[in-house]
Amino acid sequence: MTKEECFYLGKIVAKFSFKGEVLIKLDTDEPETYTEMESVFIDYNDNLVPFFIDASSLHKSTLLRVKFEDIDTEEDAEDLIGAELYLPLSFLPELDEDQFYFHEIIGFEVIDASHGNIGEVISVNDTTAQPLFEIKNGDKEILVPMNDDFIEKIDKKNQKIYLQTPEGLIDLYLS
Known part of the structure; x- marks a missing residue:
């Protein structure tokens, strides 16, 4: 093992x-x-x-x-x-379709409602007060809080996470 x-x-x-x-x-x-x-x-x-x-x-x-x-x-x-x-x-206990274990979403594509594809989940940082998606976008890293208000949908079958992030959050990392 x-x-x-x-x-x-x-x-x-x-x-x-x-x-x-x-x-x-x-x-x-x-x-x-x-x-x-x-x-x-x-x-x-x-x-x-x-x-x-x-x-x-x-x-x-x-x-x-x-x-x-x-x-x-x-x-x-x-x-x-x-x-x-x-x-x-x-x-690990089975989870509902809208729930996930952190290790399950590594490699998932992240789609933001305003910016489209913003990268791939490379890790989840759970050492902070609120866990963060760590998303790789080229040579940049984007950190997005794992907030239920930001997560529109998790598509496990197609390995995609759909987000609706607050205005300006993604721009902080991409500009």
């Missing part, structure tokens, strides 16, 4: 008990979806290693408390702090 075949689930952020339990900060709006997992892949020494889960539960509603098989001491758990967790892409 490679990272390209998986999605990032979260990161082990702390030990929880002397029995080897850990706390995981999940990268999701619905952490309860992941309380019944049997296993995960952990990025350990630059390899994705499967770890089986004995028990898990939500902790303070945003963290997942996990007891992994064969991780029985604080020292074992300490070794995993900071490690990233992954699951196969096939584990």
Whole structure:
């Protein structure tokens, strides 16, 4: 299993008990979806290693408390702090037609109502307060907030995103 075949689930952020339990900060709006997992892949020494889960539960509603098989001491758990967790892409829940995962839209053509084709989505920046489409237009990069008011339509079949951006936004990048 490679990272390209998986999605990032979260990161082990702390030990929880002397029995080897850990706390995981999940990268999701619905952490309860992941309380019944049997296993995960952990990025350990630059390899994705499967770890089986004995028990898990939500902790303070945003963290997942996990007891992994064969991780029985604080020292074992300490070794995993900071490690990233992954699951196969096939584990992602199906979305409605008008919803998408960020990785799905990479390579989509972006059509703006005023400017026509403005480029291709090369990435999604979700480190800002509001996620941004990163669009490549020749040698320029255009950043457009992923705002429901700007997105007219997502055509997954034809790999196109139709936007209605505020006047002047695209011009900032193209002029």
